[in-house]
Amino acid sequence: MPHRAPENELFSDHIGQLRRIFAEAVEACGYDSVVIAAGQQRYRFLDDQPYPFAVNPHFQWWAPVDNAPGSFLHIEAGSAPSLWFHQPEDYWHKPPEMPNDAWLAEFNVSVIRHPSEAKALVPAGAVFIGESFPGIEDWGFREINPSALMDRLHWARAVKTPYELECMRIAARRGARAHVAAAAAFHRGASEYGIHLAYLAAAGHTEAGLPYPNIIALNEGAAILHYTELQHQSPAERRSFLIDAGAQYRGYACDITRTHAAAPGGRFGALMNAMESAELALCALVKAGTHYPDIHAAAHQQVAEILVGEGIVTCSVETAVDSGLTSTFFPHGIGHLLGLQVHDIGGHQAGPGGGTNPPPSAHRYLRLTRTLEAGTVVTIEPGIYFIDLLLNEAQRDGRGRDIAWDAVAELKPFGGVRIEDDVVATTGAPENLTRDAFAEFSAA
Numbered sequence: 318m319p320h321r322a323p324e325n326e327l328f329s330d331h332i333g334q335l336r337r338i339f340a341e342a343v344e345a346c347g348y349d350s351v352v353i354a355a356g357q358q359r360y361r362f363l364d365d366q367p368y369p370f371a372v373n374p375h376f377q378w379w380a381p382v383d384n385a386p387g388s389f390l391h392i393e394a395g396s397a398p399s400l401w402f403h404q405p406e407d408y409w410h411k412p413p414e415m416p417n418d419a420w421l422a423e424f425n426v427s428v429i430r431h432p433s434e435a436k437a438l439v440p441a442g443a444v445f446i447g448e449s450f451p452g453i454e455d456w457g458f459r460e461i462n463p464s465a466l467m468d469r470l471h472w473a474r475a476v477k478t479p480y481e482l483e484c485m486r487i488a489a490r491r492g493a494r495a496h497v498a499a500a501a502a503f504h505r506g507a508s509e510y511g512i513h514l515a516y517l518a519a520a521g522h523t524e525a526g527l528p529y530p531n532i533i534a535l536n537e538g539a540a541i542l543h544y545t546e547l548q549h550q551s552p553a554e555r556r557s558f559l560i561d562a563g564a565q566y567r568g569y570a571c572d573i574t575r576t577h578a579a580a581p582g583g584r585f586g587a588l589m590n591a592m593e594s595a596e597l598a599l600c601a602l603v604k605a606g607t608h609y610p611d612i613h614a615a616a617h618q619q620v621a622e623i624l625v626g627e628g629i630v631t632c633s634v635e636t637a638v639d640s641g642l643t644s645t646f647f648p649h650g651i652g653h654l655l656g657l658q659v660h661d662i663g664g665h666q667a668g669p670g671g672g673t674n675p676p677p678s679a680h681r682y683l684r685l686t687r688t689l690e691a692g693t694v695v696t697i698e699p700g701i702y703f704i705d706l707l708l709n710e711a712q713r714d715g716r717g718r719d720i721a722w723d724a725v726a727e728l729k730p731f732g733g734v735r736i737e738d739d740v741v742a743t744t745g746a747p748e749n750l751t752r753d754a755f756a757e758f759s760a761a
């Protein structure tokens with residue numbers, strides 16, 4: 318299936334939309350123009366070795382470059398954005414190449430040989446967006462990261478332009494391809510480290526290029542939510558494999574989790590199947606106008622039904638939800654905004670003018686409390702895990718009487734199950750970026 322090239326007509330419309338967003342936000346705040354820094358290369362303490370450079374997402378929203386330390390953008394209503402591209406004269410490193418892609422046509426481009434050369438280009442009264450740096454007080458910025466402006470921009474970032482959605486489809490295909498390679502490596506008997514390498518090779522990413530560190534866990538490791546150990550030894554007995562790993566295109570991330578069993582069937586296989594159905598039912602709730610915390614509540618209902626249905630708890634569905642027992646097995650939020658950041662900013666924002674809607678106290682890990690709009694991209698990632706710390710807590714506070722401990726003992730060696738898709742809210746049927754990508758990959 319041919320895909321529209323995001324670097325062409327979609328990008329031009331994207332810049333047009335960003336110009337409208339900025340013009341409105343800057344006007345509402347009473348500013349003149351905005352300078353956005355890509356960021357600076359950072360170094361290890363007492364060392365000349367740099368950390369991987371991570372570009373300011375505000376910069377990448379406009380300019381699809383990720384290796385641009387020391388570069389700046391200048392945005393002013395009524396004129397094309399300016400890109401002050403930092404290209405040092407340096408024979409030690411390969412300097413970032415001046416891009417020559419079609420997207421540059423949207424910018425007035427000038428090359429600077431040192432970031433300090435940008436200082437002379439900053440117009441009076443400009444505000445600054447980016448990480449502060451030594452000496453910034455002498456650059457004449459009116460304000461640095463003013464919250465009124467940032468709030469408006471962060472609010473707007475949740476709704477993706479057609480260009481951004483196309484980038485996210487490409488990222489999803491990269492991720493799906495790499496997930497298929499990782500599953501194959503698991504079934505071949507590779508260690509966590511070996512699976513990780515297979516994933517990177519298929520995604521075409523270095524570790525630094527991943528949107529977040531891969532979670533690749535065999536057996537009990539799947540119960541550790543952010544497991545990033547990567548054992549080099551393959552365990553003697555292989556039971557389960559949980560992989561939460563992403564990819565990106567032009568900075569736009571995918572965030573995908575799959576759980577695999579070494580052998581089909583059994584109690585764990587039934588749990589996986591039940592989770593697959595529940596996850597798809599939750600993805601179907603992603604629609605313009607849906608209050609995202611309602612999906613989180615629906616997830617607890619689904620988790621309770623699975624726990625009862627699979628004989629993991631002995632109480633009713635209602636009791637499992639009301640007593641908070643579902644949180645013992647599902648202790649994280651149902652998902653989050655996704656975009657230039659894997660946990661895209663602004664999830665708790667009350668509105669474009671600022672303010673926060675914090676998550677309910679019983680669900681403080683829920684990263685998104687907004688109502689979805691058409692074009693909002695979110696993850697849906699229900700899970701059920703067997704985590705000693707939380708099981709012991711339930712045992713201590715009395716909820717343990719409703720837990721079928723023999724079932725828990727049987728499932729604990731598998732760690733847990735999580736399934737995560739990336740879904741676009743629309744006014745009609747949701748677009749499941751992840752399922753579409755897997756379908757396309759396996760059809761190819």
Ligand SMILES: [Mn+2]
Nearest residue numbers: 572696698737
């Ligand atoms: Mn996620």
